Amino acid sequence: MIQSLVLKSRSPHQECKSFIIDSTCNIRNGSSRDRINLNSTVRQRVLLLFIDGIGLGPADPAVNPLIAGGREILKISAEQQQLPSGGLCVATDACLGVAGLPQSATGQTTLFTGINAAQAIGRHLQGFPNRQLRQIIGESSLFKKVIGAELNATFANAYTHRFFEKRPRWTSVTTTMCETANVRFRTMKDLESGSSLFMDYSNRFLIDRGIEIPSRSPEEAAEILVRLASRYDLCVYEYFLTDLIGHRGTFAQAKALVAELDRFISAVLDNANLEQLSVILTSDHGNLEDMRTKLHTTNPVPTMIWGPLREHFSEGANGLSLTDLTPRITRFLTQHNGQPAAN
Numbered sequence: 001m002i003q004s005l006v007l008k009s010r011s012p013h014q015e016c017k018s019f020i021i022d023s024t025c026n027i028r029n030g031s032s033r034d035r036i037n038l039n040s041t042v043r044q045r046v047l048l049l050f051i052d053g054i055g056l057g058p059a060d061p062a063v064n065p066l067i068a069g070g071r072e073i074l075k076i077s078a079e080q081q082q083l084p085s086g087g088l089c090v091a092t093d094a095c096l097g098v099a100g101l102p103q104s105a106t107g108q109t110t111l112f113t114g115i116n117a118a119q120a121i122g123r124h125l126q127g128f129p130n131r132q133l134r135q136i137i138g139e140s141s142l143f144k145k146v147i148g149a150e151l152n153a154t155f156a157n158a159y160t161h162r163f164f165e166k167r168p169r170w171t172s173v174t175t176t177m178c179e180t181a182n183v184r185f186r187t188m189k190d191l192e193s194g195s196s197l198f199m200d201y202s203n204r205f206l207i208d209r210g211i212e213i214p215s216r217s218p219e220e221a222a223e224i225l226v227r228l229a230s231r232y233d234l235c236v237y238e239y240f241l242t243d244l245i246g247h248r249g250t251f252a253q254a255k256a257l258v259a260e261l262d263r264f265i266s267a268v269l270d271n272a273n274l275e276q277l278s279v280i281l282t283s284d285h286g287n288l289e290d291m292r293t294k295l296h297t298t299n300p301v302p303t304m305i306w307g308p309l310r311e312h313f314s315e316g317a318n319g320l321s322l323t324d325l326t327p328r329i330t331r332f333l334t335q336h337n338g339q340p341a342a343n
């Protein structure tokens, strides 16, 4: 149902449409996960789940598909802080002190660099990063900082053949980040061999286009992602059907999407050794959490953190901004994995 909508729809936001074209693309509620010896010599790893277009919205299941469709993780509204598996949810400002509705190019550039991109260009920019934002990404991205500290990083998303045959003129923030930090693009071969995920982790998007690839349950996809993330200091996965459905979907489609995504995230947490692999989930702006509007919202977005990285978010737990993510992740990895901080 969701898939047929995606196939027919045209997102009002360029980034949503184009990324689809260019990308193929246990302890529950326990405290023992919190008592982690951070002085241990165990290498610390971070998995960043970037979920496009989800905010902290009204606690009303009639308007908020996160409340209506969420199970353990995504059933969140502004009031919630504690999460299963010892996680913490922190409200994160996406408006960045700039008037207007927050948008993807500036929000994602801010998220993935720590620099307030909306202030830098004086407005919220939708779609793809422009020259100014590309420069900020090229100089200061999370990948650039992590790799500059002699740590390794990967982007879990797979790109289709089409991307390599004819590179799109305009590319998303994450694609720009990979290119400028020389992070390898994962391919359809990686997807087939179980070392990558498509932006739609179920592969239904590809299967509907006649590509022969097995479909994956949320649990199978989660296993693949955690296995990949366990090999890198930093692994980033991007999922944006949430934003797409927020713009063009029905409430029923949004609810079904959230229910499946919740299964995926829960399975990631079940598979992850949270003593060594921290999981952080965040977004670039609100959208899906209020189906009364098809536009983005000014709501804060959730930042959810599990594992030792959580300690780096206890300060400011009453509120973060999108500028806070990249510096804290970088600091955590460089401190624990024994390398000097990058510039």
Ligand SMILES: [Zn+2]
Pocket: 013, 016, 053, 104, 243, 244, 247, 287, 296
């Ligand atoms: Zn959007």
